[in-house]
Amino acid sequence: MSLHAAERKLGWGLLAPALLWTLAFFVLPFLAMLALSFAHMEGRAIVQGFDPGNYIRAFTDWSQLKALINSVEITVTVTVISVVLAWPLAAIIAWRVPQRFQRLALLMAVLPFWTSYVVRSYSWLLVLGKNGVINKALMGTGLISEPLALASTRTATVIGFVHFFVMLLTLTIYANLIQLSPNYARAAQDLGAGDWATFVHVILPLTLPGVITGAFVTFVLCIGDYITPQILGGNAELTLPQLIMLQMGRSGNFPMASALSVVLMAVVTLAYAACSRWLRLDRL
Amino acid sequence: MRLLSWAYLAAAYAFVFLPVVVLVVFSFQDGRLPVPPFQGFSLQWYDKILGNGALMTALWHSALVAFVSSALALVMGFLAAHALARVRLPGSVLLRGLLIAPMTVSYLIIALGLLTTFNQAGISLSLWTAGIGHVVINLPLCFAIAYAAMGDHQKNAERAARDLGATEAQVLWHVSAPMLAPALAAAFFLSVTFSWDEFIIAFLLTRFDVTLPVEIWSMLRSGLSPATNAVGSLVFLVSVSAVVLMEIFLFRRPK
Known part of the structure; x- marks a missing residue:
């Protein structure tokens, strides 16, 4: 040899x-799930076969399609809001906070990462609930007389998600910002660009890799999450993961749950294809 | 502009800390509900949860599954990274992609796939089936971190050891592993954190021997309670201590 x-x-x-x-x-397991997604239910029994019925139902049955639409809407909203809030935060930490405190500032910003994920959603319930901190404070100051219905709404789900993903995006954007040489901005200004033009045409495009990487991770984690919409959104409007769990739990319809999971994976793959040009997952 | 920056920073931290502060404060609530008004300071809820057998068992299960699954993921990830970084294998790009792939798939889908497979194979659910799922999610992480940390520096040291007659096992154990120790420790620590906090895989793949997040989930069903606050605060305390210790001992760069 x-x-x-x-x-x-x-x-x-x-x-x-x-x-x-x-x-x-x-x-x-993925192949098993794929095979199962083409099976169908007869009563409570699973009948194997090649039946695209589950997929047809996922896109034509309004109660199923609505979940997909809800999920995409919520995920896009969360991703956009998180990027818009995280960018200035990352910039302030990178540019205003003295160098030796930057690590501490970041560590503090991600501190709630280390609480249990389930508990974090629960604690937003304490803030947003009918008897929660916000309603009690607003009623105490006499601004409102009836408690606002904040919990069990889409707004609550979005707030819970944004709370988590602003931290994540701050990290990826910060990592991108500190690598930028100040010479880019200086060169732009020497060439006559104003502050705004420098920002829009020079700084912002240069942070695109950090933004896109963070936004992609946000998209993937957000659209696949069951906990936050279940605790904070309640059952008023279902997201795709909630529907998958419901199909499995209540009706034991594993074929439908599998088909919906494949749809979920397809959405993530589309998102990946859309931003793969800028993605640097290896640099996370 | 400067003032605006500091105001934004303060607002951001207020938003980040608000739920955590509320959680911790109302874990000391002397009353039945963890919402305002604060009725006085009490440790009764901590007393209650520390005496809760089911919760303590779940805590032990979580710790066990976190350490065992992370250790397995670390060893397999490290060996695979070593193989792909050192030896020219056909289709290595594809192999790397395959090992990383589970990272991009939602935990719910991984859990559903495994559940389907275990059902069809007639394997009954237990803490160990959840552990298998946790290795699946942590293996790509350990592999990626170990692979990224391997550089030419190590390659030369390994070659020197081989030339001096070390077997491959000796090279791995005495040269590669110690040189990569910080990266491997970080990978292990991250894996433990993810496994410890993971809900959906543990929820779907265990039956009776549940983990802590699953137990907390079932506590939520009975509505708001300062007991849940107390559990959450304790988990937070443990994680933050771990992060601070890591920061001090592992990530401190020599000045």
């Missing part, structure tokens, strides 16, 4: 555990 062949054999040997694990517990 040549040295080269021996080395290859060793390489495959070292790779084998991770590869087999991924094949057995990721690829195979």
Whole structure:
């Protein structure tokens, strides 16, 4: 056996555990789910076969399609608001906060990351609920006489999500900003650009990789999340993950749940294709 | 402009901290509801949850599954990263993509796929099936961190060790692993955090031996309670201490 062949054999040997694990517990389950999505229900029994009915239903049955639309609307809203709020925050930390406090400032900004995800949504309920902090404060000052219905609304879901993803985006945009040389801005101003023109045409485009990377991660995590819409949005309007859980739990309709999951994956893949040009996932 | 910046910063931190502060403050509530008005300081809820057997068992399950699944993910991820960084294998770009792929898939879908597979294979659900799911989500993370950390510097040291007669196992254990220690520790720490806090996989893939997030979820069903606040505050305290310790011991750069 040549040295080269021996080395290859060793390489495959070292790779084998991770590869087999991924094949057995990721690829195979995905294929099983894909196959199941073409099955259908007869009573409570699952009948295997090649039936695209679940997919047709996902796009034609309004109660199913509505969940997809809700999910996309909420996710896009959250992503846009988070980017708009996170950009100035990252810029202030990068440009105004003295260098030696920047790490501390970032660490503090992401501190709530370290609470339990379930508990974080719950604690927004304490803030937004009927007897919550906001309603009590507003009623205490006499601004309103009846409590506002903040919890169990789409607004609550969006607030809960934005709270989480502003932190994430601040990190990716900050990482991008501190790599920018101040010379770009100086060059633009020497060439006669005003502050606004420098910002729009020079600084903003240069932070696009950080923005897009953060926005993509936000999109993926947000659209696939069950916890936040379930706790904060309630059952008033369902998102896709809520509908998937409902199909599985209440009706035991695993084929429909599988089809909806494949749709969810397709949406994420589309989002990936849309921003793959700027994505630097390896730099996260 | 300067004043505006500081005002924005203050508002941002207020927004970030508001729910956390409310959570912690009302865990000390001397009353039945964790909402204003604050009725006085009491530790009764902490007393109550520390004496709650189901909760403590769930805590133990979470710790167990977090450490075991992270250790497995770290070892497999490290070996795979070593193989792909060192040895020329056919289709290595594809292999790398395959190992990273689970990162881009929602946890719910990974859980649903595994649930389908376990059901069809007749495997009954337990803490270990949830652990399998946690290795699936943490393996790409460990692999990516280890792979990114491997540079030419290590390559030369490894080659030197091999030339001096070290076996591959000795190279891995005595040269590569110690040189990558900070990255490997960070990967392990992140994995533990993700697994510890993971809800949906644990929810769908366990039956009786549930983890802490699943137990907290079932506490939520009975409505608002300062007991839930107390659990949340304790989890927060533990995580923050871990982050501070990591910051001090692992990420401090020599000045």
